[in-house]
Structures are given as structure tokens and as C-alpha cells.
């Protein structure tokens with residue numbers, strides 16, 4: 001008979017020692033499952049710190065190289081490059097120009113580290129347009145009206161951008177613009193241009209999130225207003241899954257959910273049905289919140305980094321894009337140096 005004072009079932013048994021806990025851990029974080037987003041700024045003479053993202057910089061083409069070598073040495077899986085051009089215009093011409101900063105940085109990255117890391121590029125116009133939107137603006141509407149982004153005209157530019165990035169050596173194009181049909185349009189351009197081996201990472205369930213705030217400083221975005229006519233409404237879970245389904249049908253090689261921590265439900269749902277790898281992006285605001293709380297002494301920084309990425313993996317992400325990638329990889333490789341480890 002069950003005795004309420006002496007339980008028969010004791011799940012705590014498996015939590016008794018560090019060795020046991022490690023043996024029954026269901027999820028692990030491995031350096032190979034991490035991708036580091038990196039910013040490269042055209043014309044910069046020195047790396048430029050980003051105030052809202054302590055510890056993250058806009059690289060020069062020169063400072064990019066040692067940072068890539070370091071990333072390879074700690075064993076992360078890849079890097080995602082973002083470019084910050086000196087000049088912007090309405091069509092984002094810098095994005096399709098082979099001499100544009102992102103394409104130049106990609107060449108540098110591939111030449112420096114191409115065999116050790118998967119070099120990936122953000123395929124979106126927002127860093128390159130003077131209005132800061134991810135696409136081409138349609139003819140101006142009335143004063144005060146929301147700007148209209150011309151979906152299909154934007155696809156034309158994305159196709160050109162894809163060819164420029166593939167030509168520069170990017171192995172994986174991160175389509176983050178949230179235009180309808182962008183995966184099929186880019187896939188077709190790549191195949192037609194002789195780049196059938198260049199893979200597409202679709203930012204499929206990408207939400208119009210406040211947590212991109214620090215990123216806008218990082219890329220010196222010119223955006224006024226918001227992206228709610230193309231990015232997903234944070235209230236919509238089913239619609240996020242529909243976007244994932246469409247991208248897989250259009251030929252996405254990998255799908256992504258973004259941001260990560262506020263969207264773990266969408267991530268778990270996606271992981272449950274996706275036939276292609278599922279990634280998640282721990283975005284700038286998620287990074288900065290941890291940094292800010294840690295700077296105030298309110299949380300243990302290293303443990304917060306580890307637990308946040310672990311939870312994103314547990315929810316179903318095969319790979320996590322995170323600004324903590326290099327640091328986290330190092331602490332996973334050399335656990336003795338990890339403070340707080342013994343206290344766990």
C-alpha cells in the first residue's frame with residue numbers, strides 16, 4: 001500500500017550526484033551547434049563598440065579575420081555575417097554590388113576560414129536601404145499612412161542579392177526579409193545562376209519583435225516605424241507554422257524561428273513536424289537583457305547564458321544563432337574555468 005510519508009517513486013534518485021545528472025541530461029549544448037552573428041562596417045578604421053550590446057562590435061575588415069580564427073578555434077559551427085554600408089539608397093544597391101561591404105566581408109571570411117566554419121550571410125535589404133525597410137517601397141501613400149512594401153519588386157532584388165552572395169562564397173543564405181515567396185524566388189535564381197549547391201536558411205517564423213531593438217543600433221538602421229506589414233504578429237502561433245510549411249514547400253534547406261525565448265512554443269511545434277533542420281535565433285534584445293541583468297549583479301551571467309541556450313535547444317532547435325556563441329563554446333570546452341559549475 002502506498003505510504004504518503006515514504007514515497008515509492010523517487011525521481012530525485014537520478015539527481016543525486018553531478019555524474020548521474022550529467023548521464024541523464026536529455027539535452028546538451030555543443031559548440032558545433034552554435035552560430036555567431038557578426039557585424040562588419042564599411043570604412044571603419046577600428047572596431048566600433050555597440051552601446052546597447054556590450055561586448056559586441058562592428059568589425060573592420062581587418063578585425064574580422066582574427067575574430068573568425070578565434071571562432072573556428074573554439075569549434076563553433078558557423079558565422080552569420082551582416083554588413084553596414086557607408087551609403088544607403090532607396091533600392092539598397094549596396095546589397096547587390098559585388099564590392100558592397102557584405103559581399104567583400106564574405107570573400108574575406110571564406111578566404112580566412114572557409115574550411116573550418118560555415119560562412120553564412122543575411123539576405124535582406126534593411127541594412128542597405130535609406131528608409132530602413134526590408135524591401136522596396138511602393139509609390140508613397142498619403143501622409144501618416146503605413147509605408148507599402150512592394151513584395152514582388154523586392155523579390156527581384158533578393159534574387160540579385162542571392163547571386164552576389166553566392167558568388168562571394170556564402171554557403172548558406174539567411175533569408176530574413178519576410179516577403180512572400182522569397183524562398184522559391186531565391187532558389188530559382190540560384191539554380192539558374194549555377195549555384196544549385198548554395199543552401200537557403202529561411203527565417204520562416206520571424207516575428208515583429210521589440211527584442212530586435214539593440215540590433216537596430218548595431219546596424220545603424222534608418223528605420224522609422226515598424227515592420228508589422230511583413231513580419232509576423234507576436235500573437236500568432238498557427239500563422240508561424242504556416243510560414244514554416246510554405247518555406248519547406250518552396251525548398252528551404254533549413255527553417256528558423258526568431259526571436260527564440262519568447263517563441264519557444266512556435267519552436268517546439270516547428271520541431272515536431274519539420275522535415276528539415278530547425279534553427280532558432282537568440283536575438284539582440286535577448287542578449288542585452290542578460291548582459292544588463294548581469295551587469296547589475298542580478299543574475300549569474302555565465303549560468304544565464306548556458307541556461308538560455310540550453311532551453312532553446314530543449315524546445316527543439318538543432319542550432320542556435322547567438323551573440324554568446326564564442327564565449328559559450330569556450331566555457332563548454334574548458335568547464336573548469338566556468339564559474340558556478342561546482343555550485344550547481
Ligand code: PBG
Pocket residue numbers: 122124125126127176177211212213214215216227282283284285
Ligand atoms: C534583418 C534582420 C534583423 C535581425 C536579423 N536580421 C532585424 C529586423 O528584422 O528588424 C535581428 C537580429 C537581432 O535582433 O539580433 N536584416
